[in-house]
Amino acid sequence: MDSKIVNLRSKLEVYKAVSGGGNFSNCPVREVIQGVSGKWSSLLMMALAEQPYRFGELRRLVPDISQRMLTQTLYDLQRDGYVHREVFPTKPPSVEYSLTDLGQSMFGALHQLILWAELNHDAVRGARADFDAAQA
Amino acid sequence: MDSKIVNLRSKLEVYKAVSGGGNFSNCPVREVIQGVSGKWSSLLMMALAEQPYRFGELRRLVPDISQRMLTQTLYDLQRDGYVHREVFPTKPPSVEYSLTDLGQSMFGALHQLILWAELNHDAVRGARADFDAAQA
DNA sequence: TAGTGCTGGTCTCTTTTTGAGACCGCCACT
DNA sequence: AGTGGCGGTCTCAAAAAGAGACCAGCACTA
Missing domain, CATH: 1.10.10.10 (Winged helix-like DNA-binding domain superfamily/Winged helix DNA-binding domain)
Known part of the structure; x- marks a missing residue:
């Protein structure tokens, strides 16, 4: 139980770290990729x-x-x-x-x-x- | 005039050469790319x-x-x-x-x-x- | 001279894909 | 008893894509 919560917490920290501090919305890489996609x-x-x-x-x-x-x-x-x-x-x-x-x-x-x-x-x-x- | 026709012809030869002899239909690369796209x-x-x-x-x-x-x-x-x-x-x-x-x-x-x-x-x-x- | 075809598009209509959101059973916690 | 998280599915509306008609202008052919 506790391990699961801790696990989730660490993942959410990574989540914040993704693509330079935000999440995947507003990611400039995203619009470029989608243009090619x-x-x-x-x-x-x-x-x-x-x-x-x-x-x-x-x-x-x-x-x-x-x-x-x-x-x-x-x-x-x-x-x-x-x-x-x-x-x-x-x-x-x-x-x-x-x-x-x-x-x-x-x-x-x-x-x-x-x-x-x-x-x-x-x-x-x-x-x-x-x-x-x-x-x- | 002639130059245009010759030009087109050479391009069509390239067209046949694209992706290993066919055109872009039936291209195995295509379905893979589209899966990622x-x-x-x-x-x-x-x-x-x-x-x-x-x-x-x-x-x-x-x-x-x-x-x-x-x-x-x-x-x-x-x-x-x-x-x-x-x-x-x-x-x-x-x-x-x-x-x-x-x-x-x-x-x-x-x-x-x-x-x-x-x-x-x-x-x-x-x-x-x-x-x-x-x-x- | 009338008919046909090629040029690079646009316009409309139909079908497919996507988005928004309700709903589901199950269990834990309050 | 109520609330919320879990991982989905289902339905309905909106958006995107596909099919095909249509366009003007010129060249070539018959």
């Missing part, structure tokens, strides 16, 4: 890290994204400073999207996660299969 | 990387998560093999969540992104403010 954000970052692409090219590259979400996700990435949008006055006008310096910098970190996923996706699939089998 | 996943991974927590503790740690999403996100993380769930037969029963080895391994990669966010969140906020100002 959209369903399509990392995918588009991967594509644009490879090379600049135009709107239609991205749409073909990620066939199951809707035009609406492509527009919106690119807008959000541009707003956060990761992506540069340039309109060329050709006919019809073409729009090219590319990574900014900030975007390339962020992709460097994101890349670690992508590499991990490449190495471990079979382990994750295995865990998922085991879990589903155990549930049934 | 939930709104709450990375936050809970951060918390559990620090130490194991119980359900109610996590709820206090992340005050603006609903109980529903906490349950579901933990379930998903458990399903993907990142999180271990253990029920202790106390009264009332307590449930402890902790990272598995796979979870700790994945967090190593995720941590890079978190570190980047800690270093650059002000740059992102600045970009966002500039963008919003330019839009107005």
